[in-house]
Amino acid sequence: MTAVAPVPVVMVGRATRLRKRFLRRPMAVLGLVLVVLFLLLAIFGPLLTPDPLAQELTSAFASPSAHHLLGTDDLGRDELARLAAGARVSLLAGVLSTALAMVVGVPIGLASGYFRGWIDPIVMRLNDAVLAFPFLIFAVGFAAIFGASLRNVVIALSIGLLPTIVRIARGEALVLREQDFIGGAVADGARSRTIMFRYLLPNSLNTLIVQATVAIPIGIIGEAVLSFLGLGVQPPNPSWGVMLTSAQQFLVQAPQLAIYPGALIAIATLGFNLLGDGLRDVLDPKDRR
Amino acid sequence: MSALLEVDHLAVTFDTEDGPVLAVKDMSFTLNPGEILALVGESGCGKSVTAMSIPALLPTNGVTRRGAVRLSGRELTTLAERDLEALRGKEISVVFQEPMTSLNPAYTVGKQIAEVIQRHQGLNRREALDQAVELLVKVGIPDARRRCASYPHQLSGGMRQRVMIAMAVACDPKVLIADEPTTALDVTIQAGVLEVIRTLCRELGTAVVLITHDLGVVAEVADRVVVMYAGRAVEQASVRSLFAAPQHPYTLGLMGALPANALRSGSRRLAEIPGLVPAPVDDPDECQFAPRCGRATSECRAARPQSREIRDEHWVACYHPGHEEDGDG
């Protein structure tokens, strides 16, 4: 593009410039606010609310009151307490599955893209094979073999997230390995491990942060879906998915029981997606896929 | 001689996220019928933006354009997009720098040439395709009828640029804007492509605005030259006058690393002038070349030098013009 003006050199710190750019995007800021609210609910909510498992069968389907701020569910349990506990489960599932996928996937992807050779096609074929599995069918099989639990949900989700992360990390390494400073490091006799973790990793960080922000909501929805199908968190333990399963039977009497948890999933996911979009614009303006 | 195209105090500003960029600050020049005018300068001096402003091909968002552009006396800057569309490709057409990306990869080259003919001459598809074949012959593409059915990726860079030229001259335009038409090409085929532009335009009477950073190209094909620096014209003259007696220190700098034999050896690198092109963020009232200029005095930093006619039809914006290499200049 020749008609595009060159970007001027602006003498401001990088962090300040990034913050300014971020704050200029109302949607990104809204995303950040939603994410922070979600984090507050997940971290502090369970400390401030009653026991989410305590049943009070005489006051089932109670309306909101000073005692139960959002009323109670079919077994008379405090709805707000269950929502807060569910938020914690969602946060755990989203963050842990993403973290696990990054810890495993980033080194694989970087190595695959950096070394190329015979390793790269094998990794990419395996990657395609994992991608070829519709995730839910895989998760169903996984739950069938290893049993339904939050831990297994996290493992299954991280395997589901893995191919995308490997692919992104590989793409970064492919671009970076052609850059001069990597060539310089190689010429200076730097070891491959040093190059990967001292050069490739820090320089892919922006892209990986964006990717993590987008992966967390996938984990959140994944946990909710699996728990909804009875393949994740088991009742009576609260999880937004579990709460929706039981709310399904009471759509006529108490639609709010279906609305609250679903709305929270949507809000948390929306928050992370908006934040991810904003971070991508700010950190990774080249819009690579 | 009345001018075909007049660019009058043109200024172009881009609004970017990090503030406005003054790409073109104040440009005035004229183009005579049938003439080849070269716009020369380092990258970032605003020459492409100036050229793209003529048919209003700059992005529509975040661009402010001031000043006037007149084609045969008709003001273009105030035209509605619909009227500009009727003008583009017919009266003013463009050959871009990147033949690799300037053609649509999904359509055959024949269709892409025929498209402009159908648009402006009201011919049907068949007739337009026949004309496209004739045009491909004119720009020197062998086996033109078969080539019409080729996709851009099947052609070499030089061939694609010839296709671009065929497309540009399809409707006998009055003005052809050629934006670095040979920069992306292999040195060995540059001359051929330039030759096609020159002979075709002479034949059709088309005037050319040739944007280049390559003084070798200028010497070869241009009639007149405008040298640009930091969004302004610093020197304007006929090719003969400019090469015989360059006046502006910047022009001298550009020529400095252009030894006479460089033209023959085909090495056409732009001269290395110490220092950097200033960031186009502000427009102080001073000579913007002063920080890089050996002749700069306090006068240069006090007020911007105005363009004046130093010899017949030879204009320069400098307090200390002259083609003698003086002192440490």
Next chain:
Amino acid sequence: MGVFILRRVLSSVVVLFLCSVAVFIGVRALPGDPALNMAGESASPQVLAAIRHQFGLDKPVPVQYVDYVTQVAHGNFGISTVDQIPVSEILVQRIPVTLELAFLAIVVGLLIGVPAGVVSAVRRGKLADYVSNAFGLIGLSVPHFWLGLLAIWAFAVHLHWLPASGFVGLAEDPVENLRRMVLPALVLGTGLSAVLMRQTRSSLLGQLSEDYVRTARAKGLSHGAQVRHALRNSLTTVTTVLGLQLGALISGAVVTEQIFVIPGFGKLTVDAVTQRNYPVIEGVIIVTVFGYVLANLLVDLAYAWLNPRVRVAGAA
């Protein structure tokens, strides 16, 4: 073109091979001894050995793998442990239902997603863009099983417009079938249309800033004609994305069928897991992988057809 197809087919075979190995190993990792399961706790060692021999469980593992692949290739997936019906028969019954749902959802996704993406890109920064973007983000963030519950609540419980659940075969009563498929298809298609909208938008925006669009503009083509130039190149991306979304679509179908009680492939899967019906689970996974690989192959061919750089082998 020929080389391209050959390469894609070969790579599909490789993926199929890897997946079949994974399923084979996965099934053998299942808890419990299959011979013991069949013969019962009290079976004598002789009986167990006989069963192992009968089912080839005493052969070396690679031989077992070959036997297994041969069986599968002949459409023999075993017998459902719950109702003693051959798994292949159950699959033949259930798959068309899910295919119909998925097809309708793709139609919904394409009809909403692609036009919304185009409008959004063309009217960038205008009201239509904001509306499309909001739709895209919400469609991406709202889990569709919740959307399904809301839809049932709104249209079935409240408004009584459409039945909440249940299924009528397409062959039995096409009108009633469609009436009952409207909500599930809309619910399943919404997520897809959101993804397609976002991809169409970003791909078209990318293409619109390409040099060749500037060329089209310089030729005097109208804005609409410029968009047509760009769209032609965006559609290749959209096809790829659609292919990548097929997996998500199957996943979505599992949940959607569960909510609307549609006796399709997805409901079969979930039921099989809750009933620990291993032959069915195995069959479901194999069929899924096979179908998915096949679908991807078709998408690649469509991609090649849309993209002359692949279709016409370049000789400059």
